Amino acid sequence: MLIVRLALGPMLVVHGANKAFGPGGIAGTTGWFEAIGLRPGWLHARVAAATEIAAGLLLSLGLLTGLACAAFVGLMLVAAVTDHRGKGYFVFKGGWEYVVLVAMVAVGIASVGPGEWSLDGLLDLDVSGAWWALGAAALGVAGAAVLLATSYRPAPRNRPGDAQDESVAS
Numbered sequence: 001m002l003i004v005r006l007a008l009g010p011m012l013v014v015h016g017a018n019k020a021f022g023p024g025g026i027a028g029t030t031g032w033f034e035a036i037g038l039r040p041g042w043l044h045a046r047v048a049a050a051t052e053i054a055a056g057l058l059l060s061l062g063l064l065t066g067l068a069c070a071a072f073v074g075l076m077l078v079a080a081v082t083d084h085r086g087k088g089y090f091v092f093k094g095g096w097e098y099v100v101l102v103a104m105v106a107v108g109i110a111s112v113g114p115g116e117w118s119l120d121g122l123l124d125l126d127v128s129g130a131w132w133a134l135g136a137a138a139l140g141v142a143g144a145a146v147l148l149a150t151s152y153r154p155a156p157r158n159r160p161g162d163a164q165d166e167s168v169a170s
Helices: 002-021 025-036 041-061 065-084 097-112 130-151
Strands: none
Touching: 002 025, 002 041, 002 065, 002 097, 025 041, 041 065, 065 097, 065 130, 097 130
16 A cells, blocks of 8 residues: 555645646646636635645555545546546546546545555554545545535636637638
8 A cells, every 4th residue: 555655645746736836836827727717716726736735745644544535536526527527538638537547546545544554554543444435535525516616617618609619610
């Protein structure tokens, strides 16, 4: 489990750090979030970056693993709905393949636990099993649902036949 945690946890830490400190910085992430309909973008850019860094660190350390896994599920569900929806399955076409895999692995980690080489193990915290997996999935879905219901306001998409639809304009 240490290997699985060290594959997934640091990946999310770096993903969050890129949102905050990457080429576009937090301003670029803010603009991107506004463009995909997360409002206010400045708030969601910061919350997403902080949540990704914190959840990734917790999972890497194997600390409060169920909560970290719930954060992974919530983050990936929001990404699936806001950025990957409607693009098909394959990630190389912008699809939801990657985010579903990450969320499912997180639920799997919640099910089997962080392993012996973890802070949860060192602290003798019993944080695995079917209820932990169900809890991580449910909490992640609930968190994502609340965020999407309160903050997701995408611009209306053009429909075939609309005057703005480039495929019919010529």
